[in-house]
Structures are given as C-alpha cells and as structure tokens.
Amino acid sequence: MARRSRRRKTGQAGTIFAAVVLGILSIAMLGGFAWMWSRSGKGQIDASTNCPLGGPTSLTAVLIDATDPISATTMTDLKNEFRKTIGKVESGGYVRIYTLNSAPGDLTVMFDGCNPGDGSTVDSWTNNPARRQKKWEDAFGDPLSKLPDQIPNGDSASQSPIMAGIQKIKLSLFDSGLAKQDSAKRLVVASDMIEHTALYSQYRSGLDYQKYLASAADRTYGTSLDGVSVTILYIDRAKKPFKSLDHAEFWTQWVQNHHGEFEKLVGLEGLN
Structure with a gap:
C-alpha cells in the first residue's frame, strides 16, 4: 500500500x-x-499622404519671398538655413514649401507632404525598414535636397505682399484638417520683410507701427497666429529707408500682436 x-x-x-x-x-x-x-500600429502611414494614420505630428510652413532678386552669397546661406529647417522636421511631421508672388495671397506650392521617417524609424518585426527607407528617399529626402536649387530668383516684382502670404498660410494650412489641437505649428519666412502693397508700404510709411494700424492692410491681412512659432530668415537690402534692427522690432511686434510666438530672426549673409 x-x-x-x-x-x-x-x-x-x-x-x-x-x-x-x-x-x-x-x-x-x-x-x-x-x-x-x-x-x-506603430510606424504605419497613410499611403496617399505619407503621414501617420492619426495625422501629422507637426506642421511646418516655409515661405520664400521670390518678389525680389537675391545675391549669390545670400542664396547660398538661405539654402543652408533651409536644409537646417527641414532637418528639424521629425518623423510624422508635415512640410509645405511656398514661394511668395506679387499678387496678395498668391502663393506657389513647391513641396507638400509628410516626413514618413527613414528605415531607422520603424520596427523590423512589424515593418520593412528597407521599404520605408526607399519611401523616405523618394517622397521626402531627395525632393527636398534638390528643392533649394529650384528657388526662383528673378527680377523685382511690383509688390511684396508678405502679410497676405502669411494670412493665406494660416488659413489654408494651420487652420486646416491637418492641424491637431496640440500639434506644433512652425512658420519660417525667408524675405527682406519689406511689406509693399497698395494698402500699406514700408517704403512709403516707414516703420511707424501706428501708421500700419491706421492702414487698410491691418484689417485686410491681419490674422491670428495663435500657437504658431515664427522664424524670419532676414535678407538684408542696401537700399531700404530704415535700419535692420528697427525693422526686426516692427516684425516682432507684428507677430506678437497677432498672438504668434516670435522665435528668432536669422540675418542671412550678404548684401542685396
């Protein structure tokens, strides 16, 4: 037992x-x-936009003023700063590149799309890093590396409607369905920043902010930049009727009065 x-x-x-x-x-x-x-679900993107399935993580707009010629030295520095700006766009971030034309609100889109992330940003268990690397090169890396050489650099135009251009970007991009509530919004403007239209001209009125407020331009082109971080890549002109420092102060006030965050002004090298 x-x-x-x-x-x-x-x-x-x-x-x-x-x-x-x-x-x-x-x-x-x-x-x-x-x-x-x-x-x-991580690393998955929309095939039509290359953006994350939940939408872009940030929005970056670059506005390049093509209404006046730019010297070779300044253009070289502009290209360098452009590459730095694009290099800061994270995987999932959306980029739209514009050039400013002479008619108020008339912008030309040179590039439009999300950074899909290169091969290092996806998991080899659930994605194909080689395929993602190829997509990044074809849809983002290569086009943007070549874009600076396509920046127009022609004769002087009759107007430089910078404020109207900024308003158009705010309404068409930062207020669009691409913008999520907490996503970062960045605006980079490469320009001499000399506003010149029929409604208001800094050549005629100088930098007196009260004269700007009294003009029709404030009511016509004024726009809320709430939540938008603004950087200016400043193109210096020899023949302008004011000092560059005073000019920077005007635009700092303009951005802040429109509820934007004035991040910095970068003076591009060369005189134009």
Missing part, C-alpha cells in the same frame, strides 16, 4: 508540474501576441 501511494503522489506531482509549465508557456505566448499587437 505504501509503495502504491508513493507512485500516486509521484504521478500527481508530474501532472502539476506539467500544468505549471503549460500555464507559463501560455502566459508567455499571450504576452508575445499582446506585444506584437501593441506595436503593429
């Missing part, structure tokens, strides 16, 4: 051990499936 009891106990112990091992394996498998499921 004692020998039979020991056999029964040994058999029960083996059954319990097997059940414990099976339970551990089941938990491990469930954990693995849960881990794979949790990562399966």
